[in-house]
Amino acid sequence: MLQIRNLKTHFFTRGGVAAAVDDVSIRIPPRSIVGVVGESGCGKSVTALSVLQLVSRPGKIVSGSILLDGEELIGKPSKQMRRIRGNKISMIFQEPMTSLNPVYTVGRQVAETMILHRGASKAEAMDRTVEMFRAVGIPAPEKRLKSFPHQLSGGLRQRVMIAMAMACKPSLMIADEPTTALDVTIEAQILHLMKELERDMGTSIMMITHNMGVVAELCDYVYVMYAGKVMEHAGIFDLFDHTKHPYTQGLLNSIPKPSGVRGRLFNIEGMVPSLLRLPKGCRFSPRCEQAVRECFESEPGLYAVSPGHGVRCFLYRDCGDGGEAI
């Protein structure tokens, strides 16, 4: 379905070149939900925007390949790309206002995507919009159809966008932190809807999140990113039961424990480095409790700890190269 290979997307800023996506390979097979996780600034959104060919200046895709059903997306004319977006791929953006048009009612916008991409009649599209609004937990959906985006709260706008992304039944949905702004009940409802979408429509989902709880709930396969690189990728059970990378271990330790267990949450010490001032060697080394001398000198490759499980860390070098996603 989607194969991202050795993707490099850089930002050419005054201060220097920031390699936001630095040789990333991700594979999203048909009928699967693939998580992309990592702390803020590690390149998750830029990866998603690269797939949609929506990286804007000073950013640029420098090299790599993005195949959707065998078709190269990099360099595709914008007219063809527009047809692919909304038809084959739909996206839920982190910031809903970026994809809602302020001058049209939300009902019209959602209905129009269905008319345009699915050939629905106006009446059908309106009925289905009400149905979708109800499904994503928008109260009084018939009334809300007539609202303009600015009349809705952030949470409601997010739900409108999720309804819009689901309405055209895309074959791939890219969801960038779709539930971060929502309360836990609505979040559970929406995750459930996404799972249904995958099961009933065969939609594959690329789920971008920094929430390991969401990953555990939803994903079949996971890529852990750090400062522009994939650090570990594995099936969901391997990732949780046979966690290898020290960074992934840190992220998993940061998950809130079930209620009743009190105390401070574990946090990975330190911060994600600036892409303009990456440390020498392994980019996680300044924060890694298991670092050895070599980690400060050279960059680890991706090693294959088991089939389908790759780890970018010197601790697994004995496993041999070949932990690539593809």
Ligand SMILES: Nc1ncnc2c1ncn2[C@@H]1O[C@H](COP(=O)(O)OP(=O)(O)OP(=O)(O)O)[C@@H](O)[C@H]1O
């Ligand atoms: N418009 C821009 N100009 C310059 N650099 C940018 C721009 N957009 C992104 N970057 C660089 O790309 C890096 C990755 O950004 P990205 O938005 O992909 O992070 P993210 O993983 O989605 O984080 P978050 O969890 O906060 O959404 C940023 O840290 C920044 O260095």
Ligand code: SF4
């Ligand atoms: S390579 Fe070294 S610094 Fe990097 S994650 Fe592994 S042990 Fe830590």
Ligand SMILES: [Mg+2]
């Ligand atoms: Mg982001």
